[in-house]
Amino acid sequence: MNIVQETAQKVMKKVAELAPDAWVPGGTPDPLVERRDGAIGTPRARVDGADKVKGQARFAAEIPLERMVYAALAYATVPKGRIASLDTAAAEGAPGVVLVMSHRNAPKMKPVPMFLTKPKAAGGDNLPVFQDDAVHWNGQPIALVLAETQEQADHAASLVDAAYEAAPAVTSLAAARAQGTEPGSFQGEPLKLEIGDAEAALAAAPYRVDAVYRTPRYNHNAIEPHAATVFWDGDMLRLHDATQAVAHTAWSMAQAFGIEEEQVHVTSPFVGGGFGGKALWQHQVLAAAASKLAGRPVRIMLSREGVYRVVGGRTLTEQRVAIGARADGRFEALIHTGLSIMSPNNAMPEPFVMPARCTYAAGSFKLDVETAQMDMLANTFMRAPGEAVGTFALESAVDELATQLGADPVELRVRNEPSKDPTTGTPFSSRHLVEAYRAGAERFGWKERAARPGTRTVVEDGEEWLVGVGCATATYPYYRMPGGAARITLHRDGRAHVDVAAHEMGMGTATTHVIVVADRLGLAPEQVSVAYGDSSLPGVILAGGSQQTASVGMSVMAAHRELVAELLKLADKGSPLHGLKPDQVRARDGGLAGIDDPQRFDSYTALLARAGRDELAAEGSAPPPLETQHWSMHSFGAIFCEARVNAVTGEPRVTRLLGSYDCGRIINPKTATSQFRGGMIMGMGMALMEETQFDERNGRIMNPSLAEYHVPVHLDVPEIEVLWTDIPDPHAPMGAHGIGEIGITGTAAAIANAIYNACGKRVRDLPITLDKLMG
Secondary structure (H helix, E strand, O other): OOHHHHHHHHHHHHHHHHOOHHHOOOOOOOOOOOOOOOOOOOOOOOOOHHHHHOOOOOOHHHOOOOOOEEEEEEEOOOOOEEEEEEEOHHHHOOOOEEEEEOOOOOOOOOOOOEOOOOOOOOEOOOOOOOOOOEEOOOOOEEEEEEEOOHHHHHHHHOOOEEEEEEOOOOOOHHHHHHOOOEEOEEOOEEOOEEEOOHHHHHHHOOEEEEEEEEEOOEOOOOOOOOEEEEEEEOOEEEEEEOOOOHHHHHHHHHHHHOOOHHHEEEEOOOOOOOOOOOOEOHHHHHHHHHHHHHOOOEEEEOOHHHHHHHOOOEOOEEEEEEEEEOOOOOEEEEEEEEEEEEOOOOOOOOOOOHHHHHOOOOOOEEEEEEEEEOOOOOOOOOOOOOHHHHHHHHHHHHHHHHHHHOOOHHHHHHHOOOOOOOOOOOOEOOOOHHHHHHHHHHHHOHHHOOOOOOOOEEEEOOEEEEEEEEEEEEEEEOOOOOOOEEEEEEEOOOOEEEEOOOOOOOOOHHHHHHHHHHHHHOOOHHHEEEEOOEOOOOOOOOOOOOOHHHHHHHHHHHHHHHHHHHHHHHOOOOOOOOOOOHHHEEEEOOEEEEOOOOOOEEEHHHHHHHOOOOEEEEEEEOOOOOHHHHOEOEEEEEEEEEEEEEOOOOOEEEEEEEEEEEOEOOOOHHHHHHHHHHHHHHHHHHHHOOOOOEEOOOOEEOOOOOOOOOOOOHHHOOEEEEEEOOOOOOOOHHHEOOOOOHHHOOHHHHHHHHHHHHHOOOOOEOOOOHHHOOO
């Protein structure tokens, strides 16, 4: 971003902050915010559930095409250097092999634009793909094999033999730190922020904590590994992809192959988990290039190991959190600084200071993320990037301060509740965190907590377990990215259909928007259908940042305004609606009615029939997301955990989890509960077992499988209870905030705090394994 762009961005931000509420999206509440008699808020099964249960939902690797061949990759085994020799003769002669592609015969391609560098950029890195002999990380693809079956392709790829001319590489944290650090930024904004002299305030505070917390690398492990089915239809590239960003992928692939965006068609009807990792990586580009060379459709399915080699995950962090407090517990200083590791070829630090910006009132702040570089696979977004690991450090430190003060950890958090955003001064659009804490503490039985660690025990099956409880605050921002658009088509029989380039990754997107559109149009959910997952549909909408519901919701709202205007144009003198303006009507009972005179009603069916129309379509675009600069907008939550530690072996177990959330209006309680629980289970994995083992000698990931990279399984997961305030945000579409990310935030800290309360051992280095609790 150049200085002119930075200046313009700052001016626009200031204008949005100071503008009257009515000038900003959300200044006039969405009519659905207060409606309580519709489908919103009622539990509904997924509209695609039956297809998934019956195996009729086709994923990216299940699209059948004639003459299709299968791809397999061979990977580099050095962290940096060049390919000195590449022997593909044995692979080319293997049974069923159609093509072996490498840098020696790949078509000319440009580097994929890197995510966050352009509005539609989707690339995980900015490296050339098979355009030279350079190696940038241990695991980089160096050859692709096409064969008639997947087994033949896998076998042939194992026969590729490479020799390397290695170059000096930075593969250790110490070496990365030694070569220097740089200031971190996230989404074009600097991560450094200072208000007052926090270090001086810390030194003067009568009570203070000052500790370093560490989190390791984490890898993406969606149930569906990354896959794509690709073919060229003349000059048209068609890509069935497991992606969170159909429009972004179409544009980015067009840039790589030097064609127009309209020449790339991306579909992604079903995605088996994304969590930030399913954007555009080298495997899709390679499959398209190989399809071009072979003249045949290509299916590429990354193995679980392949995901670890090609797709980035969450990077490691070292975080210092220091809090200085008065005797009454009020914070005088809040310091959250540290280091995030990146590769030289991406722009994604882990912005762990984000929770510290908005969660607590303090007299002074010092927040900063420095970055250092290692020669490794580019890291990327992973569920709640920044907040997931940042809340572990921040909320552990708050718990340590509560111990010093002899204060109840819940009451200490409540005591430092801000009345407005503590670092920007802007008002909160909606914040009911204290209510969430009170409700959660009551349901969990927090008052039974033992204040002194190591004093509660139980005996089960002859083994003694120490029992403790802990809590932590969860938080994640409300986002709504630019580019949202949608089209509504109303049919004479009263049915409505919505087209929007959104994504379904198992979280219930289609179901949510069937509910929302039904209430917006005054229809039953059974009368509404939604098409999504297709780059030819309206909108540039990313499934990430918990912003898809807001983006689609605002887009549908804009399309609905256009649709109502068109319907009223059809209202001739024979219609009770004749002469009314769009702001004088509301939708109900399959039609429109006057707001001041509800008797002036006409059904959609009657309006279309009198006009001789079988259908009526209208498209609308969402306004820029200025509401996020006018108000401080966040989801919040209170996480409560009961944990046990074996008195002999040190084995930790989580026996109860409760999440009490303040996320605005809950659209579908059934799928929302699943989202919250899924995030909390992911937080359990982060706390107790997940860790990407990285060999600092050669930069290779050593545990690239679910046999060695441990995630929670059924026996690890306890009863998880979820509740919410369900208080709408008057400035958000439908009054709702995103919920996809927040479940993982705060969970690791609540577990760490519960384990401390159980046994008196404070673990500041994740994961919390039994070796760290013994002795």
